[in-house]
Amino acid sequence: MDVNFKMDKPVERSLLDTTNQNIISRPLDRIEGPLKVSGRAKYSAEFKLPNMAHGVLVGAAIGKGRVKEIDVKSVEALPGVLMVVTDTEKFLRNPAQGMDTEAPKQGVTSIDYFGQPIALVVAETFEAARNAANALSVTYEDAEGRFDFDARIDTAKPKKDSEKNQGDVDDAMRSAHANVDAKWTTPSQSSAAMEPHASLAHWEGQKLVLYGSYQMLSSNRLQLADAMGLDPEDVRILAHYVGGGFGAKLGIGPESVAAAVAAKDLGRPVRVVMTRQQVFEATVRRSNTVQHLQLAADAEGRLTGVSHETITGNLEGEDFSEPASAATQFLYSGANRRFGNEIVLMDQVLAGSMRAPGEAVGMLALEGAMDELAELLDVDPVELRKRNIPERHPTSDLPFSSRSLAECLEIGARDFGWSKRKSAPASTLEGEWWIGHGMATAARSNMLIKSSARVTLQPDGRALVETDMTDIGTGTYTILAQIAAELLGLPIDAVDIHLGDTNFPPASGSGGSFGAASAGTSVYLACEKLRQTIAEKLGGEVEDLVLSDGMARMGNTSEPLSELIAEPLEATATVEPGETGKAFVQAGFGAHFAEVAVHAHTGEVRVRRMEGTFAAGRILNEKTAISQCFGGMVFGIGTALTEDMMHDHRYGHIVNRDLAEYHLPVNADVPQLKVKFLEERDHAANPLLAKGIGELGISGAGAAIANAIYNACGVRVRDYPITLDKLI
Numbered sequence: 001m002d003v004n005f006k007m008d009k010p011v012e013r014s015l016l017d018t019t020n021q022n023i024i025s026r027p028l029d030r031i032e033g034p035l036k037v038s039g040r041a042k043y044s045a046e047f048k049l050p051n052m053a054h055g056v057l058v059g060a061a062i063g064k065g066r067v068k069e070i071d072v073k074s075v076e077a078l079p080g081v082l083m084v085v086t087d088t089e090k091f092l093r094n095p096a097q098g099m100d101t102e103a104p105k106q107g108v109t110s111i112d113y114f115g116q117p118i119a120l121v122v123a124e125t126f127e128a129a130r131n132a133a134n135a136l137s138v139t140y141e142d143a144e145g146r147f148d149f150d151a152r153i154d155t156a157k158p159k160k161d162s163e164k165n166q167g168d169v170d171d172a173m174r175s176a177h178a179n180v181d182a183k184w185t186t187p188s189q190s191s192a193a194m195e196p197h198a199s200l201a202h203w204e205g206q207k208l209v210l211y212g213s214y215q216m217l218s219s220n221r222l223q224l225a226d227a228m229g230l231d232p233e234d235v236r237i238l239a240h241y242v243g244g245g246f247g248a249k250l251g252i253g254p255e256s257v258a259a260a261v262a263a264k265d266l267g268r269p270v271r272v273v274m275t276r277q278q279v280f281e282a283t284v285r286r287s288n289t290v291q292h293l294q295l296a297a298d299a300e301g302r303l304t305g306v307s308h309e310t311i312t313g314n315l316e317g318e319d320f321s322e323p324a325s326a327a328t329q330f331l332y333s334g335a336n337r338r339f340g341n342e343i344v345l346m347d348q349v350l351a352g353s354m355r356a357p358g359e360a361v362g363m364l365a366l367e368g369a370m371d372e373l374a375e376l377l378d379v380d381p382v383e384l385r386k387r388n389i390p391e392r393h394p395t396s397d398l399p400f401s402s403r404s405l406a407e408c409l410e411i412g413a414r415d416f417g418w419s420k421r422k423s424a425p426a427s428t429l430e431g432e433w434w435i436g437h438g439m440a441t442a443a444r445s446n447m448l449i450k451s452s453a454r455v456t457l458q459p460d461g462r463a464l465v466e467t468d469m470t471d472i473g474t475g476t477y478t479i480l481a482q483i484a485a486e487l488l489g490l491p492i493d494a495v496d497i498h499l500g501d502t503n504f505p506p507a508s509g510s511g512g513s514f515g516a517a518s519a520g521t522s523v524y525l526a527c528e529k530l531r532q533t534i535a536e537k538l539g540g541e542v543e544d545l546v547l548s549d550g551m552a553r554m555g556n557t558s559e560p561l562s563e564l565i566a567e568p569l570e571a572t573a574t575v576e577p578g579e580t581g582k583a584f585v586q587a588g589f590g591a592h593f594a595e596v597a598v599h600a601h602t603g604e605v606r607v608r609r610m611e612g613t614f615a616a617g618r619i620l621n622e623k624t625a626i627s628q629c630f631g632g633m634v635f636g637i638g639t640a641l642t643e644d645m646m647h648d649h650r651y652g653h654i655v656n657r658d659l660a661e662y663h664l665p666v667n668a669d670v671p672q673l674k675v676k677f678l679e680e681r682d683h684a685a686n687p688l689l690a691k692g693i694g695e696l697g698i699s700g701a702g703a704a705i706a707n708a709i710y711n712a713c714g715v716r717v718r719d720y721p722i723t724l725d726k727l728i
């Protein structure tokens with residue numbers, strides 16, 4: 001049984017509101033949690049196959065130029081060495097971008113970034129391969145590289161079709177009662193997922209099977225097929241567990257193709273695990289940004305002009321440019337508006353989507369500018385935001401599908417104790433620490449992506465869900481089980497969830513905060529179909545069917561599901577985005593509040609308290625949802641205070657290419673966080689009435705900290721991260 005559903009008009013009601021099983025939304029523990037904490041959940045690098053060989057990538061030791069010679073003889077005789085792949089015409093020049101259906105350009109003919117993979121050394125053991133990879137002698141021809149982003153800002157060229165103009169911002173700025181006109185900068189960043197990229201490739205005849213650590217298996221399969229010149233039907237990717245992605249695993253990485261090429265040449269399975277350094281050097285990063293914000297307001301604190309122009313860097317031929325004004329375009333009112341992106345060509349690894357591409361760094365600037373405007377106007381920052389919530393989209397005039405922004409601001413402020421804040425900067429000194437409070441709005445676009453799932457009700461009363469959806473640590477296994485259990489009236493442990501295998505129906509994958517709602521809807525639709533079939537079996541209307549505790553009830557009849565079903569009952573459902581995606585502005589919203597302490601002599605910043613209040617439609621599992629927001633807020637601390645991937649300006653290498661030097665917030669940097677969700681239903685989003693939350697928590701979080709720092713000590717830093725040298 002196949003079901004196809006297009007989200008063309010808002011849904012009137014959701015079955016999840018009528019089933020009353022008390023499973024959906026509950027803060028249940030992750031069903032795969034015990035496997036993970038006991039080390040039994042197998043990640044890509046942990047799979048072993050008989051006769052498996054080990055590959056280690058060799059990265060270019062120059063930042064720009066070409067390889068003159070790779071002296072394979074220098075390592076051939078070393079113990080255990082099986083082969084050196086130097087014929088790299090199949091290698092990816094760049095990692096792939098997220099939703100691409102084709103592989104990036106292939107063939108490493110020139111060196112375009114430091115660490116670009118130029119060879120794969122394959123040996124009997126990992127140690128032997130690593131040893132030989134280190135010993136491999138390569139000669140290069142150096143060329144002049146473009147490594148210093150700041151020095152190249154003047155060479156920026158407009159990104160095609162990125163410019164949007166409405167009214168006259170310059171005029172609005174001139175006639176404003178108060179205005180803000182300033183530039184914010186954010187550094188290059190790395191996704192820094194805990195699990196490094198790893199691929200194990202083996203061939204079954206003409207078919208390629210790859211265990212890989214990826215976020216979006218259905219497009220990854222197309223990319224890998226394209227790279228290898230295969231029919232997608234002949235490529236299978238498995239990713240049962242993924243240790244974080246944050247964008248860097250949206251598209252295939254260099255290790256996948258290298259492993260596949262070597263496995264084919266060698267006729268043996270080949271596993272390639274990237275080192276932490278290689279992950280930094282040769283997987284997608286976030287570009288630095290320079291963001292020019294202009295806000296104009298009248299005497300009542302109503303915005304009359306909003307301009308947000310962004311400069312980012314990328315490799316030649318790439319047009320991805322951090323969409324930093326994504327939320328700025330719909331968040332606040334103002335009749336005159338201007339947005340645009342420009343790109344600077346850099347010889348640095350591909351810049352692409354990373355942790356809320358757009359909002360994560362765009363809102364650092366926008367929400368900082370709003371804080372400055374509030375001060376100029378002498379209006380409370382919460383009030384300024386509330387005053388500028390537009391009725392409809394300020395440009396397209398489309399309605400919002402659901403938006404509890406004002407409620408999040410109010411409730412967030414109340415819970416945090418915002419009214420006790422002293423608005424004058426540097427008002428509170430506790431010992432040697434200046435104490436301050438700041439806030440920012442959270443907003444992140446919501447999307448629905450085509451997604452399929454198969455649900456099978458077994459004669460033994462268990463249900464099986466199969467989809468190539470991934471769980472990248474977000475809780476997919478659990479929420480899909482909750483949706484199926486709720487709709488089929490089964491206990492959660494009677495539902496088996498099989499994910500991460502392209503042999504299953506193709507799903508949205510995990511990215512852009514669209515995974516739960518998209519994959520979840522396909523499971524919902526398949527279960528809905530099964531309910532109809534069961535109702536027919538009982539000779540009644542589906543509206544009268546009650547499924548509960550493994551029993552099917554219709555009027556006075558009640559039968560165990562297991563007796564009702566003689567053979568497996570199966571439904572495959574596909575959801576596709578439709579008209580509601582175009583007819584409504586869809587986004588999750590929230591409010592961040594932060595308390596910081598800034599050391600009066602050293603400038604050290606400690607985040608003391610952080611609270612996030614969010615609304616994102618129905619929350620499918622309160623615990624995993626809160627954890628997602630915790631993660632986002634922790635990354636908010638990172639963007640505000642610590643993360644800064646530094647490229648050497650002379651040679652192009654990344655200076656801090658590991659987790660010791662690239663500073664992600666650790667436990668000591670993170671205070672007790674609080675997250676609260678407000679009740680909301682979004683009928684235009686999907687039949688679950690749920691919106692995405694994965695990236696909502698980071699969007700705006702860092703700005704709340706920056707604003708709190710200003711409130712604490714009176715120093716306004718627009719150059720992220722706010723390290724102590726910038727405060728003293």
Ligand code: MOS
Pocket residue numbers: 215245246247248250353354355356357510511512513
């Ligand atoms: Mo996300 S940057 O779409 O993993």
